[in-house]
Amino acid sequence: MRKPDEMELHQSNQSIKLSWIFGMGMLLIISISHFVVNGNLSNSFLVMLSMLIVYRANMMMMQSKMGNNKIKPIVITMFLVFAICLILGLVYGYLS
Secondary structure (H helix, E strand, C coil): CCCCHHHHHHHHHHHHHHHHHHHHHHHHHHHHHHHHHCCCCHHHHHHHHHHHHHHHHHHHHHHHHHCCCCHHHHHHHHHHHHHHHHHHHHHHHCCH
């Protein structure tokens, strides 16, 4: 199997970006419509937030690999806050 050239990589990256933007837009529309109709947030909102968190954390980790060492404490704090919110959400969902 041959390695893709720069043009193929660029096209692949553009396709991934556009599909990600489309997915986020659709999740946002579904979340807003569900909130307007039912008055509460849906699971699609949580999926959208999770996608944004993973995207941002990945960008920070890539910057850290490129030599930006100021990012590491921010990444660790983000993961801890995400884990705490996830645990609190699960406990709240279990208790209610």
